[in-house]
Amino acid sequence: MGILKVFIYRIRTLNKYLVYIFFIALISIIIIEGFLIHIPEWFTGASLIASIYTKICYAYMTSLIFYFINVHYQSEKGKVKTVRYIYNKLGRLTRYKDSLVFVIQSNGFSKTEEIYEGSDMVLNACKNINPQLSVSMYTTRQIKFNNYFELFHFINTESKVHIRDLLLLIDYLNIDIVESIMNIEDTLEQIDVSKGHVLANEDLKPWVSEINNYISACNKLDTLKYDKYKLHIEEHSTNLKKTKKDEVN
Structure with missing residues (x-):
């Protein structure tokens, strides 16, 4: 990937408000030093205020450039x-939600029964x-549990593994x-309240709110x-394609 394109990517990932303020400061400097400096003061002290404001604009622009080169670019x-690792890990973390929704739909409704959407689906199932x-x-494989409490504990435990791995890279999150x-x-902590131990409940209605929150x-x-x-x-995809092309050549 060309240097210019990488540079543009880095600018696009900057906080948009920092970029907006940068251009406001730049335009302000151009207006003040290019035009207003050549006309008489509109009121007493205007030149002093303009001078202070211009210095603030210069200081902000210098600081942002320094931050961009030394911190943001490397980050x-x-x-x-x-x-690639982070994206895949996030996908594995939310994959259990899809599996849980499928289990609830499959076991909460008969084949002839209408399946509701959203929170109504969870409640009725x-x-x-x-x-x-x-x-x-x-x-990734079929897993059998003795009861739903074991299922909830499995999802919670496995999710914690992915969360732990992700937080090791918190600087890049x-x-x-x-x-x-x-x-x-x-x-998940609220869903897995029993930590895998069997409770006396005869339905899953007490878990409806927590399951909906988890899905959301x-x-x-x-x-x-x-x-x-x-x-x-x-x-990353562009860099990968370039690497493969260089290997072929």
Whole structure:
């Protein structure tokens, strides 16, 4: 990937408000030093105020350039190198949500029964599911559990492994992604309240709210991971294609 294109990628990943303020400062300097400096003061002290404001603009622009070169550029370079691992890990973390939804739909409704959408689906399915019964769930393989409490504990335990691995790379994680991961961990703790031990409940209605929160948190993470890392994925893919092309040549 060319230097200019990489430079453009790095600018696009900067906080947009920092970029807006930079251009406001730049335009202000051009207006003040290119035009206003040549006309009489509009009021007493205007030149002093303009001078102070111009120095602030210069200081901000210098600081942002320094931050961009010494901090942001290197940080984004690290994100590009780790994005494939992070993206796949985030996908594995939310994969259990899809498996859980499938289990709830399959066991909560008869074949002739209408399957509801969203939170209504979870509510109507959970009231028909006896958590004492054995259940199977498919992720990368078919796994059988003696009851739903074991299933919830498995999802919670496996998710914690992915969360731990992701937090080892917290320097390369977007803060919104980190918040979403923490929300998923929190909702799973509420679902896995028994830590795999059998409770006396005869249906899953007490878990409806927590399951819906878990589904929402996973859906939000799925949206965020594409939004926050789409430029890094694009750059990584371009670099990978270039590497393969160089190897062929």
